[in-house]
Amino acid sequence: xxxxxxxxxxxxxxxxxxxxxxxxxxxxxxxxxxxxxxxxxxxxxxxxxxxxxxxxxxxxxxxxxxxxxxxxxxxxxxxxxxxxxxxxxxxxxxxxxxxxxxxxxxxxxxxxxxxxxxxxxxxxxxxxxxxxxxxxxxxxxxxxxxxxxxxxxxxxxxxxxxxxxxxxxxxxxxxxxxxxxxxxxxxxxxxxxxxxxxxxxxxxxxxxxxxxxxxxx
Amino acid sequence: xxxxxxxxxxxxxxxxxxxxxxxxxxxxxxxxxxxxxxxxxxxxxxxxxxxxxxxxxxxxxxxxxxxxxxxxxxxxxxxxxxxxxxxxxxxxxxxxxxxxxxxxxxxxxxxxxxxxxxxxxxxxxxxxxxxxxxxxxxxxxxxxxxxxxxxxxxxxxxxxxxxxxxxxxxxxxxxxxxxxxxxxxxxxxxxxxxxxxxxxxxxxxxxxxxxxxxxxx
Amino acid sequence: xxxxxxxxxxxxxxxxxxxxxxxxxxxxxxxxxxxxxxxxxxxxxxxxxxxxxxxxxxxxxxxxxxxxxxxxxxxxxxxxxxxxxxxxxxxxxxxxxxxxxxxxxxxxxxxxxxxxxxxxxxxxxxxxxxxxxxxxxxxxxxxxxxxxxxxxxxxxxxxxxxxxxxxxxxxxxxxxxxxxxxxxxxxxxxxxxxxxxxxxxxxxxxxxxxxxxxxxx
Amino acid sequence: xxxxxxxxxxxxxxxxxxxxxxxxxxxxxxxxxxxxxxxxxxxxxxxxxxxxxxxxxxxxxxxxxxxxxxxxxxxxxxxxxxxxxxxxxxxxxxxxxxxxxxxxxxxxxxxxxxxxxxxxxxxxxxxxxxxxxxxxxxxxxxxxxxxxxxxxxxxxxxxxxxxxxxxxxxxxxxxxxxxxxxxxxxxxxxxxxxxxxxxxxxxxxxxxxxxxxxxxx
DNA sequence: AATGAATGAGGTTTCATTCAT
DNA sequence: AATGAATGAAACCTCATTCAT
Numbered sequence: 079x080x081x082x083x084x085x086x087x088x089x090x091x092x093x094x095x096x097x098x099x100x101x102x103x104x105x106x107x108x109x110x111x112x113x114x115x116x117x118x119x120x121x122x123x124x125x126x127x128x129x130x131x132x133x134x135x136x137x138x139x140x141x142x143x144x145x146x147x148x149x150x151x152x153x154x155x156x157x158x159x160x161x162x163x164x165x166x167x168x169x170x171x172x173x174x175x176x177x178x179x180x181x182x183x184x185x186x187x188x189x190x191x192x193x194x195x196x197x198x199x200x201x202x203x204x205x206x207x208x209x210x211x212x213x214x215x216x217x218x219x220x221x222x223x224x225x226x227x228x229x230x231x232x233x234x235x236x237x238x239x240x241x242x243x244x245x246x247x248x249x250x251x252x253x254x255x256x257x258x259x260x261x262x263x264x265x266x267x268x269x270x271x272x273x274x275x276x277x278x279x280x281x282x283x284x285x286x287x288x289x290x291x292x293x294x295x
Numbered sequence: 296x297x298x299x300x301x302x303x304x305x306x307x308x309x310x311x312x313x314x315x316x317x318x319x320x321x322x323x324x325x326x327x328x329x330x331x332x333x334x335x336x337x338x339x340x341x342x343x344x345x346x347x348x349x350x351x352x353x354x355x356x357x358x359x360x361x362x363x364x365x366x367x368x369x370x371x372x373x374x375x376x377x378x379x380x381x382x383x384x385x386x387x388x389x390x391x392x393x394x395x396x397x398x399x400x401x402x403x404x405x406x407x408x409x410x411x412x413x414x415x416x417x418x419x420x421x422x423x424x425x426x427x428x429x430x431x432x433x434x435x436x437x438x439x440x441x442x443x444x445x446x447x448x449x450x451x452x453x454x455x456x457x458x459x460x461x462x463x464x465x466x467x468x469x470x471x472x473x474x475x476x477x478x479x480x481x482x483x484x485x486x487x488x489x490x491x492x493x494x495x496x497x498x499x500x501x502x503x504x505x506x507x508x509x510x511x512x
Numbered sequence: 513x514x515x516x517x518x519x520x521x522x523x524x525x526x527x528x529x530x531x532x533x534x535x536x537x538x539x540x541x542x543x544x545x546x547x548x549x550x551x552x553x554x555x556x557x558x559x560x561x562x563x564x565x566x567x568x569x570x571x572x573x574x575x576x577x578x579x580x581x582x583x584x585x586x587x588x589x590x591x592x593x594x595x596x597x598x599x600x601x602x603x604x605x606x607x608x609x610x611x612x613x614x615x616x617x618x619x620x621x622x623x624x625x626x627x628x629x630x631x632x633x634x635x636x637x638x639x640x641x642x643x644x645x646x647x648x649x650x651x652x653x654x655x656x657x658x659x660x661x662x663x664x665x666x667x668x669x670x671x672x673x674x675x676x677x678x679x680x681x682x683x684x685x686x687x688x689x690x691x692x693x694x695x696x697x698x699x700x701x702x703x704x705x706x707x708x709x710x711x712x713x714x715x716x717x718x719x720x721x722x723x724x725x726x727x728x729x
Numbered sequence: 730x731x732x733x734x735x736x737x738x739x740x741x742x743x744x745x746x747x748x749x750x751x752x753x754x755x756x757x758x759x760x761x762x763x764x765x766x767x768x769x770x771x772x773x774x775x776x777x778x779x780x781x782x783x784x785x786x787x788x789x790x791x792x793x794x795x796x797x798x799x800x801x802x803x804x805x806x807x808x809x810x811x812x813x814x815x816x817x818x819x820x821x822x823x824x825x826x827x828x829x830x831x832x833x834x835x836x837x838x839x840x841x842x843x844x845x846x847x848x849x850x851x852x853x854x855x856x857x858x859x860x861x862x863x864x865x866x867x868x869x870x871x872x873x874x875x876x877x878x879x880x881x882x883x884x885x886x887x888x889x890x891x892x893x894x895x896x897x898x899x900x901x902x903x904x905x906x907x908x909x910x911x912x913x914x915x916x917x918x919x920x921x922x923x924x925x926x927x928x929x930x931x932x933x934x935x936x937x938x939x940x941x942x943x944x945x946x
Numbered sequence: 947a948a949t950g951a952a953t954g955a956g957g958t959t960t961c962a963t964t965c966a967t
Numbered sequence: 968a969a970t971g972a973a974t975g976a977a978a979c980c981t982c983a984t985t986c987a988t
Contacts, residue, residue, distance in 0.1 A: 129346035210486045263480030563780035697914030
């Protein structure tokens with residue numbers, strides 16, 4: 079019953095284009111059923127929302143039956159929760175964590191969200207935050223991650239301020255939060271600014287303005 | 296707080312054409328059923344999402360039967376669309392209408408979104424954008440409004456740049472867009488930064504940083 | 513407040529083709545509302561069946577509101593009944609009655625049912641018989657008419673047998689009934705023999721064979 | 730009375746492909762749910778028409794829930810279509826298969842329709858033809874069968890004409906068609922001639938007159 | 947005589963979930 | 968670990984009918 083998570087899902091790796099992604103001996107199917115369910119659910123939740131994604135649909139996308147999902151997750155809600163938890167692994171903002179990301183990396187981190195390839199990440203992130211506004215448990219899990227990320231970013235900014243890289247007159251905590259707010263806004267590019275997705279000059283503009291926002295000199 | 300109804304859809308009212316459209320006893324304008332449905336739907340869509348709000352629930356909240364809604368709206372989708380259209384009337388960003396739009400007002404406009412009273416507006420805006428990502432027609436209607444608002448803001452910034460109020464080296468179009476992105480991000484405060492809602496110092500911080508963002512000197 | 517109805521829908525009236533069918537003084541609309549409802553209902557019942565025709569649809573076709581129908585007919589069932597009664601007026605088989613139709617006319621009477629113009633009559637007749645198999649009262653009314661028609665035809669055949677025009681060895685009663693059965697079958701031409709509708713040689717064949725069937729010499 | 734299922738639709742069964750398809754304990758073949766649904770639907774469609782038969786009613790008659798029907802048929806329309814296809818198996822006219830079809834058997838084949846036991850077959854046949862006039866797909870399926878049957882009968886008549894059993898001056902194709910028209914008319918006996926159902930002398934009369942109709946000598 | 951809002955029942959269909967196999 | 972039949976609730980929507988105006 080306990081999540082094992084030996085081989086963390088690494089959701090959208092086909093992007094990196096690694097040549098051989100078979101399992102080590104080629105015998106067993108490269109991905110566990112559980113993993114496939116999570117991936118299908120993430121995609122469907124992102125595209126159609128939680129209520130808009132039916133268990134049969136998720137099952138079909140995973141190549142199994144609806145009933146079978148219940149061998150892996152107790153309910154649709156639990157499946158959502160697991161998807162939410164996993165979503166952090168594909169979200170640039172959360173990934174950087176241990177990296178103790180240099181604050182100078184922040185503008186790039188944000189502007190990355192303007193890329194076409196991250197569409198699913200954007201959609202999923204929005205859906206996760208929507209779900210959080212409706213479900214207690216999702217809210218709790220998400221808050222933990224969000225706060226950790228913001229703390230990390232705040233720390234990075236603090237460090238940079240002591241370095242002299244960033245303007246020390248700006249509250250680093252608030253700066254981190256506003257930074258995240260802006261990233262959150264970028265998640266809506268697909269509906270708000272569909273024409274600017276993948277636009278290089280827009281990306282550069284975002285990069286530059288965010289630098290200013292967090293107090294770059 | 297009172298609906299102004301400048302440009303009412305004129306769906307079912309132009310028929311009688313009588314100049315006085317009061318209710319039978321002339322007392323209260325007795326908010327029309329149609330109006331009540333729209334208000335209930337807006338609230339429920341905001342709180343539980345489109346798919347999460349059932350017609351019976353909307354009806355109950357409006358004090359009528361589910362079937363009765365169909366005398367006023369052809370389908371749940373059309374009801375959503377009407378709610379989306381109406382939502383612009385309560386959204387600060389759209390209300391400003393470019394007319395008065397001094398660019399100096401922009402930071403205040405954005406920071407207003409951090410207030411507790413606007414929770415419903417925030418939720419509804421998010422839901423509307425979510426719906427847009429799933430429904431063609433909603434997307435179209437929303438895009439029209441979004442673009443109009445961004446154009447208005449862009450113009451205001453241009454003017455201010457010629458005035459010397461704002462830094463003219465910043466692309467005013469992009470600035471308007473990034474401004475909207477940030478506002479979009481602020482809509483998520485309820486899940487992202489619940490503790491900062493209504494926080495005065497945060498509000499001031501947002502105000503100040505946005506000023507910088509759009510190039511205030 | 514008063515409906516003007518300048519351009520009434522005039523749905524399916526070109527069939528009867530009577531030259532002047534205006535009301536006596538030309539002032540009032542040529543057809544009473546009641547009449548229009550009956551005609552619309554007949555058409556819709558014929559095309560979509562009783563259950564497939566909704567009161568709103570009938571009302572719309574009649575240029576009025578569903579509620580208004582209830583000023584003229586107590587219920588949908590009663591409307592059906594009235595339509596059934598009226599249907600006899602457009603049905604060749606019933607029309608001949610008083611004519612004490614010479615039996616020699618019978619084959620022509622039947623073969624007339626193969627004409628394209630009678631499509632609606634065919635459909636309505638079938639629907640009426642279908643309704644009869646489900647509704648007691650309709651069954652009663654229809655039985656009365658059917659029996660009268662068959663009696664009339666039987667009598668005509670009897671007369672002709674005494675005349676020597678028809679073979680007297682054939683039971684005239686049964687012959688009349690079988691004749692009606694055949695006509696009933698012809699009602700299904702639209703689905704059974706769509707390609708033969710309006711076909712001259714088929715019509716002649718039917719004419720000739722029916723002559724034989726009833727014992728022509 | 731037992732289904733023969735010569736040409737079973739093979740919808741969901743080809744999967745297991747095991748030779749023995751008995752129920753778990755080998756006792757009764759335990760009529761499959763699918764079969765039960767089809768039988769209930771056929772009965773109800775015959776008695777109350779397509780629109781007059783609700784899915785809950787069909788389900789109740791089959792001893793299951795309405796939702797369960799959708800595990801076997803995609804929609805009510807598809808269920809109708811399947812019922813239509815199956816209906817041919819119980820319809821004397823289609824069963825004869827032309828193979829054995831001696832034309833001398835035709836009068837008997839038709840007069841069989843006057844029997845009380847065939848009431849359901851009559852009602853279902855009428856309903857199927859009614860449905861055909863309203864639904865494209867049903868029309869297509871029915872036309873195929875109708876045409877095959879008429880071709881078969883036409884061939885049988887041709888053969889008999891060369892044998893000298895039937896009058897060769899009659900167009901065999903038209904004769905087959907008129908024969909079918911008459912059978913179609915007999916389907917309406919329950920409403921048209923309720924008192925003659927099962928009547929021996931009427932049956933003999935029909936038999937004899939049909940012989941004449943197709944040119945017997 | 948007619949409207950239009952409203953109801954309450956009922957229609958088809960989908961869904962989350964369970965369970966025997 | 969998985970299937971597939973089944974359930975029961977609930978969804979959207981339509982309908983026949985009523986009634987104040």
